[in-house]
Structure formats: C-alpha cells, structure tokens
Amino acid sequence: MKTGIIHSVKGRGATLVVIGGGAAGFFCAVNAARLNPSLKVIIVEKTGKLLSKVKVSGGGRCNVTHACFEIPDLVKKYPHGTNFLKKTFHQFNTSHCIQWFEERGVKLKTEADGRMFSITNSSQTIIDCLMKEANQYKVEIIMNTEVEGIEVRNSNPEIQGEEKVEFRNSNPEILSEEKRFKVLLSNFKFINSDFVLVACGGYPKSSMFNWLKELGHTIEEPVPSLFTFNMPSNPVTQLMGVVAENTSVKVVGSKLCEEGPLLITHWGMSGPVILKLSAWGAREHANKNYHFNILINWVALYNEQTLREEWQEIRNKHSVQKIFNRNPFALPNRLWIYLLDECDIKQDIRWADLGGKEQNKLIKNLTAQEFEVKGKTTFKEEFVTCGGIKLSEVDAITMQSKIVTDLYFAGEILDVDGITGGFNFQHAWTSGWIAAQAITKAAVIKY
Numbered sequence: 001m002k003t004g005i006i007h008s009v010k011g012r013g014a015t016l017v018v019i020g021g022g023a024a025g026f027f028c029a030v031n032a033a034r035l036n037p038s039l040k041v042i043i044v045e046k047t048g049k050l051l052s053k054v055k056v057s058g059g060g061r062c063n064v065t066h067a068c069f070e071i072p073d074l075v076k077k078y079p080h081g082t083n084f085l086k087k088t089f090h091q092f093n094t095s096h097c098i099q100w101f102e103e104r105g106v107k108l109k110t111e112a113d114g115r116m117f118s119i120t121n122s123s124q125t126i127i128d129c130l131m132k133e134a135n136q137y138k139v140e141i142i143m144n145t146e147v148e149g150i151e152v153r154n155s156n157p158e159i160q161g162e163e164k165v166e167f168r169n170s171n172p173e174i175l176s177e178e179k180r181f182k183v184l185l186s187n188f189k190f191i192n193s194d195f196v197l198v199a200c201g202g203y204p205k206s207s208m209f210n211w212l213k214e215l216g217h218t219i220e221e222p223v224p225s226l227f228t229f230n231m232p233s234n235p236v237t238q239l240m241g242v243v244a245e246n247t248s249v250k251v252v253g254s255k256l257c258e259e260g261p262l263l264i265t266h267w268g269m270s271g272p273v274i275l276k277l278s279a280w281g282a283r284e285h286a287n288k289n290y291h292f293n294i295l296i297n298w299v300a301l302y303n304e305q306t307l308r309e310e311w312q313e314i315r316n317k318h319s320v321q322k323i324f325n326r327n328p329f330a331l332p333n334r335l336w337i338y339l340l341d342e343c344d345i346k347q348d349i350r351w352a353d354l355g356g357k358e359q360n361k362l363i364k365n366l367t368a369q370e371f372e373v374k375g376k377t378t379f380k381e382e383f384v385t386c387g388g389i390k391l392s393e394v395d396a397i398t399m400q401s402k403i404v405t406d407l408y409f410a411g412e413i414l415d416v417d418g419i420t421g422g423f424n425f426q427h428a429w430t431s432g433w434i435a436a437q438a439i440t441k442a443a444v445i446k447y
C-alpha cells in the first residue's frame, strides 16, 4: 500500500511530474519550467543515472540530431508514425533543435554522413547544458525511484468539489489534495500532480507497459529495431571487417529493400544497409522469428540485366588480365576473391577465357547472392524499440493523451522509431518540446 505523500504543492501553481530522466523527459522538464516559472516540475527517474543514453550514444559523443532539414525528407527516416511526425516536426524540427542548443552555448557540427554532434565531441556537453537548464529553472529531480502507476481523478479539476471525485484505490487523504493525478512510486510514496508526462523510453516487454495499459491506452507490441543479421557458420563471415560500399539488399518474399554500405562481421552482416532493413522490417522480422533469406547486390549500380548488357564490354576491356587480379567493380579484394571462389572460377583464368556457366553464376552472385539470416545481434552503438503507445491515442499537436486529459507522452515510449543517425533523439527533443508548450499553456488556463 502507498502511504507517504512526498509532494503536495497546493496553492503554489500547478505541478508537472515527468516520468523518466532521459532525453525526452529532460527536454520537456527544462522547457516547461522555463516557460512557466510558477509550474512546479519534478522529474522522477528509476535509476541512479540521468540522461544515460545521451551519455553513451554516438560512442560517447551524443549524436544529437541529423542534418536533414526538409520535413518530407525527415519523416522518411522513421519506419513508423509518418503522419504523426509530419505534425510534430512542423512545430519543432532539426533547425529548431540546432538553434535551441546554440542559444545555450552548444554549437553542433555535421559529419560527412549527416550525423550532428557537439563541436566538443563529448556527450557531456549536452548533459551539462540540460543539467544547467534544470538547475536554473529549479526542476526538482528524484532518482532511484520508479513510478509504478498513475491514479486518475475522474472529475474535471475546474469543478473540483462540486463533482463526486473517484480514485482507483480511493484514498480519502488524497481526495482533499485537489490534484488530477496520484503518481505511485516504488518507495511506497506518491506525488499529487496536475499534469504528468510519461517519458520512460522504450520498454522491451509488453508486460512492462501494464501500468500504462491500466490508464486505457493501447500498446503496439514492442519489438527490437536496429539490429544486425546473424548468419551462423556461413563462410562469408570469414570476410569479417570487409565493407562493400554500394550494395542493395532485398528481403526475399517481402517488399523490403535498402541500399548502402554493408559490413561483414564475425556473426553475419551489419552496416547502414542492414540496420535500415532491421528498422523498416522490425515487426516483419520478429514475426518470422528472425529467420529469412536476403539477396545481396554487391554492385548496386547494376541489376542483373544491366550487368549482362555491359558484361561483354567489361570482358573485352580486361581480356588478357587474370580475373583474380582484375576486379573491375572496385569491390574489396577479399570479397572479390570470395565471389570468384563461390563460382568455382580457377585462379589462373583470364577474363577472355571465362566459361559461360561460371560467367552466369558470377553475374548472378554479383547482383543477387542469396544468404540465409538466422537470428539477430543487438547493435550496441544504438538500439531502439519499435512499438509503444498507439499514436492514434495521442494528439500530435500537444502530445496529450486523447484518453486521459492532462496526461502527456514524449520520446521512445510512443510507437515511433527512427533509423540510425540521430533521428531517435530528434523525436525525443521534438515531442518533449511540444509537450512542454502544451502543458505550460494548459497550466496558465487552468490554474
């Protein structure tokens, strides 16, 4: 039973409890506290660490966002929630994010692949900036405390006292506090609050959402996104460390197809093209229990037909050279030799002497080599959960729940996930910022 009340801020403006001290929670908390100084903002964090993913992301440099400035392009980086994100990014997007940090002395730089980092190359700069804002605007932080549930007062707070007020697990002591929510904490205490922001990140298991389901929300089944493909015992893994720059990879029996660099690893395959496929097909791959086949085109400038059309020209050009020594596709040498071995092409064969059978097999393997994927490995650099709070139950203009008034959501807890490269943090900043605006406005109107 919950017994101790730790916050009851009657008569001192409204209270906002932010559940989760991650990127989305912090961004909402510091903006809300700055925009409405009479709003009491409390972050409740279950662990002993704040902004822990900010700290480790981008190899300790924090990949704050991605240099993608057009909203139609930006939304294409998110496998889920395109329509929802169009509305959110119109309010706060990459440009706003860069400006927000710059106004607080944090200058961002763009790397060749579009990822954006602090010019200090240290995630601590981002953490220091957010902590400084939190201190300046007197955000209160409670750590090592898990929120276990939220009880909702059914009446409209504006007509409090005239209506019959009901709590689940009704507690008369709390009824008199005239607050909309009773936030139940792990240490048998609770906080009374007018507004709640749920920013507790992605939960890997459906059961972890139970306390949110009790509020009437629907959960899209969580499945991992951003993982690498395992190919146990496949000889290709002997090429670990090899990167093929221009590949396209198609999942057999599916519409999923992506292009980009591919990295061969000790366990199978990784690199941007595989991570994109893992994100776009997160649910499809989970349904297949991570067992499916892929077709790799190692020379994505061609397809089988166009390569056949150019083949004679390539052959003629290199006719006197040994095929093992003359790789006309700028593929890594180890990969080229592997592909030739797979086609049983002999070491001393010249381009001019390549037999029809071997030639056909080589063209096929260059443009559509089939591999069996069996299992996945977490991409340690960045992993996110696909699934979460159903987007149709949240107002994209405010981040407010359409089911429980004054309850808001931000960050990865929503059914939004981006591909790798800073897009997940951008969504966290965007949704946190929008919730802050909406809560501060609602607090002014109501209290």
Ligand SMILES: Cc1cc2nc3c(=O)[nH]c(=O)nc-3n(C[C@H](O)[C@H](O)[C@H](O)COP(=O)(O)OP(=O)(O)OC[C@H]3O[C@@H](n4cnc5c(N)ncnc54)[C@H](O)[C@@H]3O)c2cc1C
Residues within 6 Å of the ligand: 019, 020, 021, 022, 023, 024, 025, 044, 045, 046, 047, 049, 050, 051, 052, 053, 054, 056, 057, 058, 062, 063, 064, 145, 146, 147, 148, 199, 200, 201, 202, 380, 381, 382, 383, 384, 410, 411, 412, 413, 421, 422, 423, 424, 425, 426, 428
């Ligand atoms: C290793 C790694 C690297 C990453 N790198 C990148 C990157 O480079 N670029 C990018 O865009 N994204 C990256 N991501 C993804 C990104 O970190 C997340 O999408 C982002 O942090 C989500 O922010 P959030 O605030 O919603 O959730 P989180 O950052 O997960 O924060 C949620 C917080 O809520 C707390 N919490 C959970 N439940 C409760 C509860 N019941 N009560 C109280 N507190 C609770 C958690 O302890 C946590 O501190 C990375 C993720 C990982 C794991």
